[in-house]
Amino acid sequence: xxxxxxxxxxxxxxxxxxxxxxxxxxxxxxxxxxxxxxxxxxxxxxxxxxxxxxxxxxxxxxxxxxxxxxxxxxxxxxxxxxxxxxxxxxxxxxxxxxxxxxxxxxxxxxxxxxxxxxxxxxxxxxxxxxxxxxxxxxxxxxxxxxxxxxxxxxxxxxxxxxxxxxxxxxxxxxxxxxxxxxxxxxxxxxxxxxxxxxxxxxxxxxxxxxxxxxxxxxxxxxxxxxxxxxxxxxxxxxxxxxxxxxxxxxxxxxxxxxxxxxxxxxxxxxxxxxxxxxxxxxxxxxxxxxxxxxxxxxxxxxxxxxxxxxxxxxxxxxxxxxxxxxxxxxxxxxxxxxxxxxxxxxxxxxxxxxxxxxxxxxxxxxxxxxxxxxxxxxxxxxxxxxxxxxxxxxxxxxxxxxxxxxxxxxxxxxxxxxxxxxxxxxxxxxxxxxxxxxxxxxxxxxxxxxxxxxxxxxxxxxxxxxxxxxxxxxxxxxxxxxxxxxxxxxxxxxxxxxxxxxxxxxxxxxxxxxxxxxxxxxxxxxxxxxxxxxxxxxxxxxxxxxxxxxxxxxxxxxxxxxxxxxxxxxxxxxxxxxxxxxxxxxxxxxxxxxxxxxxxxxxxxxxxxxxxxxxxxxxxxxxxxxxxxxxxxxxxxxxxxxxxxxxxxxxxxxxxxxxxxxxxxxxxxxxxxxxxxxxxxxxxxxxxxxxxxxxxxxxxxxxxxxxxxxxxxxxxxxxxxxxxxx
RNA sequence: GCCGGAGUGGCGGAACUGGCAGACGCGCCGGACUCAAAAUCCGGUGGGAGCAAUCCCUUGAGGGUUCGAGUCCCUCCUCCGGCACCA
Numbered sequence: 001x002x003x004x005x006x007x008x009x010x011x012x013x014x015x016x017x018x019x020x021x022x023x024x025x026x027x028x029x030x031x032x033x034x035x036x037x038x039x040x041x042x043x044x045x046x047x048x049x050x051x052x053x054x055x056x057x058x059x060x061x062x063x064x065x066x067x068x069x070x071x072x073x074x075x076x077x078x079x080x081x082x083x084x085x086x087x088x089x090x091x092x093x094x095x096x097x098x099x100x101x102x103x104x105x106x107x108x109x110x111x112x113x114x115x116x117x118x119x120x121x122x123x124x125x126x127x128x129x130x131x132x133x134x135x136x137x138x139x140x141x142x143x144x145x146x147x148x149x150x151x152x153x154x155x156x157x158x159x160x161x162x163x164x165x166x167x168x169x170x171x172x173x174x175x176x177x178x179x180x181x182x183x184x185x186x187x188x189x190x191x192x193x194x195x196x197x198x199x200x201x202x203x204x205x206x207x208x209x210x211x212x213x214x215x216x217x218x219x220x221x222x223x224x225x226x227x228x229x230x231x232x233x234x235x236x237x238x239x240x241x242x243x244x245x246x247x248x249x250x251x252x253x254x255x256x257x258x259x260x261x262x263x264x265x266x267x268x269x270x271x272x273x274x275x276x277x278x279x280x281x282x283x284x285x286x287x288x289x290x291x292x293x294x295x296x297x298x299x300x301x302x303x304x305x306x307x308x309x310x311x312x313x314x315x316x317x318x319x320x321x322x323x324x325x326x327x328x329x330x331x332x333x334x335x336x337x338x339x340x341x342x343x344x345x346x347x348x349x350x351x352x353x354x355x356x357x358x359x360x361x362x363x364x365x366x367x368x369x370x371x372x373x374x375x376x377x378x379x380x381x382x383x384x385x386x387x388x389x390x391x392x393x394x395x396x397x398x399x400x401x402x403x404x405x406x407x408x409x410x411x412x413x414x415x416x417x418x419x420x421x422x423x424x425x426x427x428x429x430x431x432x433x434x435x436x437x438x439x440x441x442x443x444x445x446x447x448x449x450x451x452x453x454x455x456x457x458x459x460x461x462x463x464x465x466x467x468x469x470x471x472x473x474x475x476x477x478x479x480x481x482x483x484x485x486x487x488x489x490x491x492x493x494x495x496x497x498x499x500x501x502x503x504x505x506x507x508x509x510x511x512x513x514x515x516x517x518x519x520x521x522x523x524x525x526x527x528x529x530x531x532x533x534x535x536x537x538x539x540x541x542x543x544x545x546x547x548x549x550x551x552x553x554x555x556x557x558x559x560x561x562x563x564x565x566x567x568x569x570x571x572x573x574x575x576x577x578x579x580x581x582x583x584x585x586x587x588x589x590x591x592x593x594x595x596x597x598x599x600x601x602x603x604x605x606x607x608x609x610x611x612x613x614x615x616x617x618x619x620x621x622x623x624x625x626x627x628x629x630x631x632x633x634x635x636x637x638x639x640x641x642x643x644x645x646x647x648x649x650x651x652x653x654x655x656x657x658x659x660x661x662x663x664x665x666x667x668x669x670x671x672x673x674x675x676x677x678x679x680x681x682x683x684x685x686x687x688x689x690x691x692x693x694x695x696x697x698x699x700x701x702x703x704x705x706x707x708x709x710x711x712x713x714x715x716x717x718x719x720x721x722x723x724x725x726x
Numbered sequence: 727g728c729c730g731g732a733g734u735g736g737c738g739g740a741a742c743u744g745g746c747a748g749a750c751g752c753g754c755c756g757g758a759c760u761c762a763a764a765a766u767c768c769g770g771u772g773g774g775a776g777c778a779a780u781c782c783c784u785u786g787a788g789g790g791u792u793c794g795a796g797u798c799c800c801u802c803c804u805c806c807g808g809c810a811c812c813a
Contacts, residue, residue, distance in 0.1 A: 117730045117808085124729065127812065150813060163813095206811085231811045241813045250811055334812060454730095454807070491807085527751070528738065533731080541738060544751040547766095585742095594740070597750035604750090610767085668746040673794040675746055702780095713793050719745045723793045 014509050019518050019630045021647070026429045030418035036348035037369035038425060038435035039418055042467065043340075043351055044362050045474055051097045052340075054360070058167070058234070059339065061089040093341040094350055094411065098466045102126055102333050104480070105465055114486040115532070121457040127334025132318045134242060135326045136162060138174065139214035139223050146170055146215050146226070149237035149332045152247060154314030156219045157302040158265035159242035162226045163208065163254070165234035166190040174226050176212030183209055183228065190230045206231055206254045217242075218326045219303065219317065229254060237332055245289060252289035264290060265301050266310050272298040338463065340414040345375065345387040347412030355399035355406040364400050370408070388412070420463040423447055423482060424471070436476055450483040451590075457488065487590060490534025492525070507537055519629035520546045526592035526628060548600055549629055555607050556618050556636045564614040573659060575605050576617060580655035583624050596628060615640065620653035622646070669694045670721040671703040679720075687714040694720050 008029070015022065028035050046052045098105075106126055109119050131151035138144045146162060164171055166187045175183045186209045208229025217224050231250055232241055245255035246264035255262050264283035267290070271283065283290065283300065299305050299313040308316065321327035341350070349370045351363035363370055373394040375387060388394050388410035399406035427444040428437040446468075452460070464482050472480040494507060512521045523545035529535025567573040579602040586595035602621065606613040619640060626633040626646050637646035661683060667690060669677045677699035681690050691712060694700050704724050711723040 120730065121808075124809070129812075131813085148813080152813080229811095231813095233812070236812045238813095243813090248813070250813080253811095332812085457808080493806095530739080536738060538738075538752085541752055543753095544738095548751085550766095593738095594750080597740070600750055666746085670745085670794070673745095673792095678746070699780095711793065713745090715745065719794085721745080721793055 017513055017518060018509055018522060021630070026426055028422050028425050028429060030415070030422065031346070033369045033371055034432065035422075035425065036418070039348045039413065039421070040351040040363070040368050040370060041365060041435055042417070042421060042471070043348075043413065044365060044368075045476075046096060046470055047352075047362050049470065049474055051100065051470055052094060053097065054092055054094050056090060056092045057095070057339065058090050059093060091341075093339050094352075094409075094413075095337040095339050095341075096466070098338045098463075099333060099335055101466055101469055102128070102335055104469060105462065108465070108481050112481050112486070113484060115488050117454075118457045118461070118486055118488060121454075122462060125335065125458045125462060129332045129334075131330060131332060132314075133238070133328050133330040134218065134318075134321065136215040136218060136224075136242065138170075139216055141173060144170065144173060145326075146240050147238045148240050148242045149330060150242060152244065152314070153318050153327065154299060154302075154305075154310040155244040155247045155265050156217070156242070156317055157299070157305070158244040158246045158263045159217055159219075159224065160245060160255070160261040160263055161224050161243045162215055163229045163232045163241050163243050163251075164211075164226060165232045165239040166228045166230060167234045168228070168239045170240075171211060171228055174211040174213030179210060179212035183211055186228060206250070206257050208254065208258070210258075218321050218324075225260070227254075227258075235336065236334065246283075247289050247291055249289045249291055263301060265299060266290060266297050267300050269296040269298055272300060272307065338414075338416075338466070340417055341411040342414055343387070343389075343411060345372070345412070347415060348372070348418070349388065349394075350409045350411050350413055352409035353397050353399060353406045354409065355402060355404060357404055358399055358401040358406075361399055361401045361406070367400065372412070416459060416463050417467075419460055420467040421471075423450075423464070424468070424477070436471075441477065445477075446479045446481060447483045449485040449487065451487050451489055453491075454488050461486065487532060490530065490532055492528075492534050492537050494537040512542075516542055516546060517631075519549055519632045523549060523596065523629050527596045529593060531590045531592050545596075548596075548603070549632055551603060551607070552621070552625065552629075553632065553636065555603060555613055556622065556639060558607075558612045559615050559618045560639055562612045562614075564612070565616050566614055567616060568614065572605060572613075572617065574662065575602055576620065577655040577657075577659040580620060580624070580653050581657075581660070584652070584655070587627065592628070595624075599624060599628075623650045623653055626650070665717045667694075667717070668719050669697065669700050670719065671700065671724055673721060674703075676700050676703050684716055686716075687712070690714055690716075690720050694722075 012024075016024075030036060030039070043052060106123065106128060109122055112119075114122075129151055131149055132153040133147055133149055134153060134156065135145040135147050138146065146164070148162070150156075164174075167190075171183065171187070186207075206229060208227045208231070211226050211228060213226045214223040215226050216222070227243075231254070232239065241251075243251040243254065243260075244265070245251040245260065245262040247266055252262065254260070267283045297310045299308050299310055302308075302313060302317075305313040305316055318327045318329055349372060351368060351370045353361045353363060355361055373388070373391050375391050375394075388408075391410075395408045395410050397406045397408045398404070424436050424441070424445065427440040428435065431437045431440075461483070468477060468482040469480045471477045492507065509521065516524075520542060524542045525537075527545055528537065528541060567576075579598050582598040583595045586592065586598065599621065606617055606621075622633050622636045622640065623646065625636075630647070634646050637650065642649070663683055664680050665683050667679050667681050668675055669679055677694070677697040679690070679693045679697055679700075681693050685693075691714070695704065700722070704722055707724040709722050710725050713719075713721040713723070
């Protein structure tokens with residue numbers, strides 16, 4: 001209990017110390033009942049809307065944390081939190097129906113302004129895939145079918161066998177007595193193998209066993225053998241596939257291994273056109289399946305569909321089988337419903353009561369929050385029983401509906417749910433009678449710009465988008481996308497490795513702030529590389545920003561002492577405007593490193609050769625320094641005679657585009673693309689003028705005299721290039 | 727394997743729609759100040775040839791398009807991040 005506040009305190013202190021300016025009068029703490037009361041409220045809204053349901057599902061189980069993990073939290077077969085290998089269990093769980101929103105979650109990706117890589121990650125994660133559902137009758141039990149999802153219905157005539165995931169419910173029916181022992185041994189072996197191993201593909205031979213059962217290929221009517229193999233996954237599609245070894249590399253490998261028939265049914269157009277009869281074309285397969293899509297490829301060996309293009313044939317096959325109820329077009333998604341149930345202690349209890357008489361009853365809103373009880377032993381046991389399920393005083397409840405004896409839900413919700421809506425609560429934290437104040441929300445949300453790590457690119461963003469959409473549909477929000485812009489930040493690398501506690505190369509801000517001060521440390525971090533890519537933290541580099549800030553300080557002090565005003569030097573005034581423009585644009589695109597470089601450049605000019613800048617030159621500089629080195633900027637701002645804070649009253653300096661243009665421009669002159677001189681011409685000079693001036697230049701002359709000028713390319717104010725042939 | 731990103735001086739990194747490659751900073755070299763050092767200030771600093779003016783080379787490798795390519799196209803190599811038997 002005490003751990004959380006302590007770490008929050010440290011983190012808060014570090015943020016404040018680093019001069020990071022949040023509105024500290026608004027904070028959210030997801031573990032505080034004042035917050036999770038509303039997290040439970042959100043659950044209730046989704047429940048009432050039919051977006052939350054309880055269903056039995058195989059779940060990833062972390063034997064070390066003793067809890068259920070989402071597929072995403074168990075990626076690579078390892079627990080996201082502790083790294084332990086994850087196993088499988090069957091439990092009854094609460095799910096949010098995020099899959100109802102897949103098309104909208106995809107469609108909005110077209111207009112929200114997010115980093116391209118994040119958009120791609122979202123799209124990949126949703127994993128939309130167009131194809132068809134096909135049904136194969138069991139040879140032995142004609143009223144049962146194996147349903148498969150395929151993106152290649154056009155290859156149906158090449159389906160020479162089927163493969164089910166070992167966990168597939170039809171396996172028992174299909175398996176013949178003679179094969180039963182082998183099948184159950186394989187199933188057992190698969191279950192024992194952890195997910196990580198199962199999903200490892202490299203250099204692994206395909207394994208599987210024949211069930212002894214057959215299914216009917218709906219196109220050819222042939223009986224084809226049904227196998228089980230671990231390369232077919234229960235949690236994608238229907239958990240079963242039609243295997244087309246001629247046109248799928250995995251099926252090809254499997255068929256080769258077990259001596260199953262390989263029948264090519266698609267061929268490049270050239271081969272088909274050369275033959276008289278498309279239904280008897282032979283396609284030689286070498287060591288691999290024919291999988292690459294060639295333009296206009298045609299079906300072969302496919303009965304009445306032979307000769308059609310693969311695209312057309314596929315549609316026709318689905319349509320023709322569809323008439324018999326054996327096929328339909330289908331869009332499949334990788335995204336599953338979001339399992340929010342957790343059997344650990346920490347987290348908001350799911351506000352549901354089970355009554356023998358009334359069934360599943362939501363906790364009335366006025367009874368929220370359902371408080372997490374104090375328990376002695378909050379580490380979950382090995383039995384899969386939630387911690388709260390052992391706290392009798394917690395789970396004994398009265399049915400809100402009939403008043404009879406009832407039992408509370410003892411699962412808590414996923415912490416991803418806590419973070420899926422915190423930004424909605426943030427502006428409204430001072431209201432305790434409502435989660436989201438309408439006026440406040442209109443004023444502050446949606447989020448203009450969200451900056452986060454790449455690790456949030458999938459889940460956190462997806463879940464908060466879903467919650468926002470659902471609350472929008474329920475009338476609580478006027479917008480359906482939570483973050484208008486999203487930019488990822490890079491990682492700071494130290495000693496050639498990503499920072500981590502185990503490597504001991506973590507940069508502790510306190511240490512550096514003690515040594516160099518917060519402003520220097522901040523400036524260095526912003527300067528060391530492009531913000532969106534991260535960079536290499538090397539302490540030696542801190543000297544640059546340190547000297548820079550101290551020179552800024554010197555310059556401003558000198559300006560105040562001298563007391564001169566105005567813009568006596570037109571070149572410097574121009575540079576000032578150019579710098580304002582650059583810094584303004586750079587901040588907008590998060591290019592802090594170049595913004596700082598621009599300020600350094602301007603400073604070098606302001607004090608070149610011992611020059612003392614004027615107060616008017618220095619004032620905008622200090623304002624621009626504000627976001628970079630706030631403490632110093634504020635101090636200098638005061639030194640400049642301002643009574644109130646820079647951050648309350650200064651306005652961002654404006655640049656005057658008219659001040660940026662010069663009368664004369666420096667024009668590079670090339671001969672055959674090589675720089676041979678630089679000339680000065682009036683802005684906007686015409687080609688004739690530029691040419692004349694250029695040809696007068698000694699360096700240019702030297703290179704044009706030994707040949708003929710065939711051509712001159714002139715880009716006004718940018719460049720002049722003579723093409724000379726000798 | 728797939729998706730995303732990146733390869734530029736000794737180092738971190740600049741370079742808008744193809745138009746002076748190396749901004750800015752670190753480091754290094756030289757100078758000033760100092761008894762001396764540190765700090766600070768001034769100047770220099772991609773590589774090669776030359777006394778010099780000047781010339782040649784140079785953005786991971788190789789081809790191409792173009793008057794002109796770090797930037798566009800093709801082939802390839804390397805590194806980083808993410809996903810991975812997704813039917």
